[in-house]
Amino acid sequence: MLIVGERINTSRKVKGEPVIENAVASRDAAFIQKLAKDQVDAGATYVDLNCGTLREDEPESLEWLTKTVQSSVDAPLTFDSPNPVAVERALAAYDTGRGQPMINSITAESGRYEGILPLVQKYKTKVIALAMDDSGIQSDPEKRLTVARDLVKRLTDAGVPLDDIYVDPLTFPIGTGSDVGVAMLEIISDLMNEFPGVHTIAGISNVSHGMPARKILNQAMTILAMDRGMDAAIIDPMDRYLMALVAATEAILGRDEFSMNYITLSREGRFEGL
Amino acid sequence: MLIVGERINTSRKVKGEPVIENAVASRDAAFIQKLAKDQVDAGATYVDLNCGTLREDEPESLEWLTKTVQSSVDAPLTFDSPNPVAVERALAAYDTGRGQPMINSITAESGRYEGILPLVQKYKTKVIALAMDDSGIQSDPEKRLTVARDLVKRLTDAGVPLDDIYVDPLTFPIGTGSDVGVAMLEIISDLMNEFPGVHTIAGISNVSHGMPARKILNQAMTILAMDRGMDAAIIDPMDRYLMALVAATEAILGRDEFSMNYITLSREGRFEGL
Numbered sequence: 001m002l003i004v005g006e007r008i009n010t011s012r013k014v015k016g017e018p019v020i021e022n023a024v025a026s027r028d029a030a031f032i033q034k035l036a037k038d039q040v041d042a043g044a045t046y047v048d049l050n051c052g053t054l055r056e057d058e059p060e061s062l063e064w065l066t067k068t069v070q071s072s073v074d075a076p077l078t079f080d081s082p083n084p085v086a087v088e089r090a091l092a093a094y095d096t097g098r099g100q101p102m103i104n105s106i107t108a109e110s111g112r113y114e115g116i117l118p119l120v121q122k123y124k125t126k127v128i129a130l131a132m133d134d135s136g137i138q139s140d141p142e143k144r145l146t147v148a149r150d151l152v153k154r155l156t157d158a159g160v161p162l163d164d165i166y167v168d169p170l171t172f173p174i175g176t177g178s179d180v181g182v183a184m185l186e187i188i189s190d191l192m193n194e195f196p197g198v199h200t201i202a203g204i205s206n207v208s209h210g211m212p213a214r215k216i217l218n219q220a221m222t223i224l225a226m227d228r229g230m231d232a233a234i235i236d237p238m239d240r241y242l243m244a245l246v247a248a249t250e251a252i253l254g255r256d257e258f259s260m261n262y263i264t265l266s267r268e269g270r271f272e273g274l
Numbered sequence: 275m276l277i278v279g280e281r282i283n284t285s286r287k288v289k290g291e292p293v294i295e296n297a298v299a300s301r302d303a304a305f306i307q308k309l310a311k312d313q314v315d316a317g318a319t320y321v322d323l324n325c326g327t328l329r330e331d332e333p334e335s336l337e338w339l340t341k342t343v344q345s346s347v348d349a350p351l352t353f354d355s356p357n358p359v360a361v362e363r364a365l366a367a368y369d370t371g372r373g374q375p376m377i378n379s380i381t382a383e384s385g386r387y388e389g390i391l392p393l394v395q396k397y398k399t400k401v402i403a404l405a406m407d408d409s410g411i412q413s414d415p416e417k418r419l420t421v422a423r424d425l426v427k428r429l430t431d432a433g434v435p436l437d438d439i440y441v442d443p444l445t446f447p448i449g450t451g452s453d454v455g456v457a458m459l460e461i462i463s464d465l466m467n468e469f470p471g472v473h474t475i476a477g478i479s480n481v482s483h484g485m486p487a488r489k490i491l492n493q494a495m496t497i498l499a500m501d502r503g504m505d506a507a508i509i510d511p512m513d514r515y516l517m518a519l520v521a522a523t524e525a526i527l528g529r530d531e532f533s534m535n536y537i538t539l540s541r542e543g544r545f546e547g548l
Contacts, residue, residue, distance in 0.1 A: 181526035252455035
């Protein structure tokens with residue numbers, strides 16, 4: 001399971017305070033580096049960097065975040081921006097020795113597709129492909145699947161290997177309808193069956209938007225999506241219970257031979273107190 | 275989701291002590307009644323009664339358990355024994371006003387099938403159908419599915435409504451092989467697709483036998499099995515985290531319209547501290 005740690009995001013608030021935004025704006029390297037290290041220690045495979053709220057300062061800030069985070073952890077990074085200028089600044093500063101970078105994200109929207117694709121090609125990045133186009137986000141799952149399918153085809157036609165594509169079917173809040181959870185799960189199954197070798201990923205936490213006890217819903221949704229083949233997730237790796245459930249799910253689904261990873265995590269004390 | 279609370283089982287030990295067995299043997303009604311009430315308060319739909327370790331005293335003890343528990347809770351009961359004499363003693367003492375009783379379980383083994391079937395028919399019970407026959411438990415999932423399928427056909431041919439049949443595909447410990455989890459999930463999917471209207475159930479905790487951090491594995495397995503259509507489970511309802519995850523899974527899978535049950539449980543404080 002590829003875990004993209006979502007915590008370094010300037011739109012995220014802690015007790016109502018934009019603490020990440022403040023840290024980036026004031027170039028508080030120690031604060032950001034701890035956020036990165038904590039996530040990697042907790043099991044994040046990639047560390048997502050998002051400073052979109054800084055607007056015109058986004059390119060410079062994303063470059064700063066890249067340099068700052070890679071001096072603290074060895075994990076590869078995910079550049080989370082629709083802005084090709086910001087993403088390219090980050091890619092140029094990226095130390096490729098740590099593994100392929102990932103762009104979060106491309107869509108089929110005109111402008112965005114043409115802006116991001118050349119970076120995917122030039123830097124041979126992994127890329128998250130959001131199932132949306134110029135008509136916006138389709139709430140009809142059949143239409144959303146069509147958008148996703150077309151985007152995968154366009155990317156592979158442009159030479160992007162299937163193995164570098166992480167399709168995000170877009171997570172709708174279950175508060176908007178009793179069928180949106182199942183719809184998302186079905187899009188994941190369909191994509192994984194139709195394009196063997198492609199990956200699926202989701203920003204899971206949107207499923208619980210507006211609901212009470214969000215953490216529990218996010219945990220259940222992650223397991224359910226894994227059952228449909230999802231092999232990557234943008235989540236909070238500091239949620240120890242979630243990470244434990246992910247490891248358990250991998251063991252049950254036969255993705256963790258002899259459950260060795262699960263047993264090792266247990267021996268390391270990762271499940272203590274859960 | 276139909277939850278069968280598994281706690282009243284004389285083979286269960288607490289800190290190495292056979293406290294349930296002792297309570298049943300000494301007719302400690304207050305102890306047993308509390309066990310029953312706690313489970314129902316926690317969300318159990320059915321309360322399972324198993325006193326198999328008492329051997330020759332099983333029939334009398336199961337009758338005593340039945341009377342004792344039904345004077346404390348309104349929930350229907352599950353009689354957990356392969357012994358038709360014990361099950362019939364319990365059924366005769368059962369107060370049908372609380373809903374259909376359930377027998378745990380029938381199999382395709384000769385003797386057991388013929389012993390239990392007349393009780394299912396006479397008392398119009400629900401029945402758990404274990405996927406095993408005279409050849410024992412098949413570790414090959416394809417063969418186990420065949421046994422389950424044949425058993426469902428025999429039961430329906432004998433007039434048992436599909437809606438009263440809860441097929442248990444038998445849970446193997448994942449420690450025995452990396453493919454046993456997936457095999458079980460596939461048997462559940464196949465049965466639910468092949469016999470629309472039938473139910474599936476499992477004694478989930480066996481999945482984690484011999485593994486560390488068993489609770490987490492049991493929780494993940496429950497969610498995965500629900501994703502394949504399992505609509506009943508024999509679990510420990512006192513595991514609050516598990517019960518919360520089950521409620522979240524029902525909301526995501528569209529089995530909880532407008533997530534009203536999830537929201538209600540949250541308002542009742544059921545998820546507090548999780």
